[in-house]
Amino acid sequence: MPIRPQEVLGREAECATVLEHLARGAQLVTLVGPGGAGKTTLATLIVERARPLFPGGVVWVGLGGAEDADGVLHAVHTALGSSGPDGIAHGLARAGRVLTVLDAFDAPRAGAEDLLAKWLAAAPDAAWLVTSRRAVGLFAAGVEQVVHVRGLAESDAVALFARRMRAVDAVAPQVMDGEAQRQLTALLERLDRLPLAIELAAARVAHLGAEAMPLIARNPLPLTQDVADEERHRGMHATIAWSVTRLPPHAAAMLSAVSLFRGAFDLAAAATVAAVDEGAAARALSVLIDHNLAFRTPAGVRLFDTVRAYAERSVPASALEAQRQRLLDLVTRTSFGLFHGDARAARIALEAASEDLFAAFHSACAEPHPEVALAAATFALGLSRLSESHDPATTERLVSQAVLALEHHGGPQDLLDDARSALLAARARVRYLHGSSAAGANDAALALLWARSRESRREALLTACLLDRETGQSDRSIQRAHEVIALSVGNHELAGAKVQLASSLFVAGRHDEAHDAYLGASALARDCGARRIEALAIANLGYLAFERGDLDTAELRLAAAFELFAQIDDPLLVRKFEIIAAMTAFARGRFDDARRHAESVASAARVHGDREGLVRSALVLARLDRQDGDPARARARLEDALALARLSGNARGADELVAELAAGASAVSSPCLRIGRGAYWFEVEGIGRVELATRAPLRRVLAFMAERRATTPGLPASTHELAAAGWPGERMQAEAAQDRVYTAVGTLRKLGLGGVLARRDGGYVLDPAMPALIL
Secondary structure, three states: OOOOOOOOOOOOHHHOOOOOOHHHHEEEEEOOOOOOOOOOHHHHHHHHHHHHHOOOEEEEOOOOOOOOOHHHHHHHHHHHHHOOHHHHHHOOOOOOOOOOEEEEOOOOOOOHHHHHHHHHHOOOEEEEEEEEOOOOOOOOOEEEEEEEEOOHHHHHOOOOHHHHHHHHHOOOOOOOOOOHHHHHHHHHHOOOHHHHHHHHHHHHHHOOOHHHHHHHHHOOOOOOOOOOOOHHEEEEEHHHHHOOOOHHHHHHHHHHHHHHOOOOEEEEHHHHOOOHHHHHHHHHHHHHHHOOOOEEEEEEEEHHHHHHHHHHHHHOHHHHHHHHHHHHHHHHHHHHHHHHHHOOHHHHHHHHOOOHHHHHHHHHHOOHHHHHHHHHHHHHHHHOOOHHHHHHHHHHHHHHHHHHHHHHHHOOOOHHHHHHHHHHHHHHHHHHOOOOOOHHHHHHHHHHHHHOOOOHHHHHHHHHHHHHHHOOOHHHHHHHHHHHHHHOOHHHHHHHHHHHHHHEEEEEOOOHHHHHHHHHHHHHHHHOOOOHHHHHHHHHHHHHHHOOHHHHHHHHHHHHHHHHHHHHHHHOHHHHHHHHHHHHHHHHHHHHHHHHHHHHHHHHHHHHOOHHHOOOOOOHHHHHHHHHHHOHHHHHHHHHHHHHHHHHHHHHHHHHHHHHOOOOOOOOOOEEEOOHHHHHHEOOOOOOEEEEEHHHHHHHHHHHHHHHHHHHOOOEHHHHHHHHHHOOOOOOOOHHHHEEEEEEHHHHHHHOOOOOEEEOOEEEEOOOOOOOEEE
8 A cells, every 4th residue: 555544534434334335245436536635545544444354355556657548457467466457357256355446546547447347247256446536437337336535524624734733843732712713714615625735734834833824725726745656646736737637628628717606606607608508518517527626516516616726827818708797797687676676586586596696706806807896896785685595694704805805906996986885885784684783883984985976875875874873873864864865866766765764763753754754755665666665664654653652553554564575575674573563462462462473583583693683572572571470581581682782782772671671670569650752652550551642742741751751860850841842943931831831741640640740849750769661
């Protein structure tokens, strides 16, 4: 054997499979895998363990120097001491149960399979173990068993890397810190976790230090190893070159063309970049797969990363241009639905072409074309709009990579600045959707700085408006929304801008203005067929009705919105407004329905990493826990949600959770005051809900006192302050103002606040000793 058997990490499954085949009497077992996978090393281990099965002995035949059938014949003759094909067959037949290893059988192809077939037929008791980058091809004879040998599992790859480092440098660290570990994981992925590449890289890192890992990951091919006996084992570059030089011309041309793809690609994409028809593309790809330079995935064909890095050095200019145009077309088509309200069609397109689009995105980042850079930005925005279709961490990482990639693009500066703005807006939206509002707000601010065109500035303003609202900057959010309206062209854009304005007004407590803005947005969206925006406006009108205490209208609005959501297939918005349905059911006393809705939202939010959904569902479930007589569970649920909200920068959600915790801190038997947002309703335990939606002066007076209670508990509101709040803009004599306030306070007391609303020091105050929840 060429090397002594050694401990082989991560190959126990393959070894056991081969031994099982041999024990059952298999005549031919072929270890098939890409260059550097460790087939020869694995074969030495198998030989040592298989010796008891072969009393006739084991013969090792290295075929690295054999170029044709005559070379194979000479190598086997030398190993067995026989002459001619018949002499070899007779010698094997006499030896009985003997194992012959043919290492590197893929080197000589012409006629070698026929020789092996004759030997198999002449000596049925003999067994053959073959290592090759492709199967021998004797499936029709029913004698060949193929065992695939590819990259190691991650844990085995890490262990092999550490072992090789310590072999070179005995004091090399056995455990790496967090950043080095992250870089190591990225390096191993780049090397396809192939043992040869891992050992070569580990030796380089042992000499140069951990800081060399990113450099090796970017360009692993120059790795060399001087101790190997055969040229094909001297390094990854030589290993891959050895395979590529044995490809037929049409397959070699296809390899160069498809090396543009960083991920999986389909047959149509391969045909486009190689400028051939799909039939020719299919034949060429079959050869690449057969030679273990590429492999099939559920999404299409994919090159090994090390092979792609080798082949992309020779990409023809025509393939680059074809790929550039294909990317632009592909991203534009897929993005159209994302920006024109048809989320269902967009999601179907995105999922159908997911791997291809990711490949397009990666290639766009590597292409020095500003148009492709902008296409990458467009695609990133599309992902952010439908980020639930993909892992959010992956989406954020891809967008971040694209931001860095733009630093190396040439072209018009305004175009590149707009692309950078669009990418930052995309990352801000992804972070918001998955609960990192504070980090998203920073990205949104940067997106505004980079924006140059009307479209990119509008997108950046929309994102900034959303993040300002979530981080408690409601006044600035309203200002941003007005700017978006000024930049909007056509009813579709105007409807979306009005929804953002209405939401900002709602958070600021200006509910009447929010109501009118939502109605206007709904009408515009219906006229231009923007179903998603229409559904969003109607659902928010339902939320507004709920906050005002008009539960009948709330349920009608939500039912209409859910019907639209079902048509456009937008699970994120369904979760958002299913929480309102849960709160409405709770207010109606339908506690089972409320828990069903809230738990449904919580379950889906956990799956998709939706922190906002987790916070909102925790509020409802905590109230249900208290209703069930379990205040300890309610408090634990709220404290967990509060930590999540603060971690995410969700200021509004954190405020509501703090208020809910304060309300739950009171004894169950103590009276508790609840005041809805904007004071559209209030309720005192034992009295029930009182609606003030149609009694504007009373509502505004109570809203002012509630705000005072929330900000400075115990500080009375003067008659002058309450008159100005209850009847804004009206000029009144002091006596008339006092009378109006006195009447309003008396009415509120009669409605249920008699034990809460007190006169102190010349003003009025909501008793700070009364446990209260002010929404």
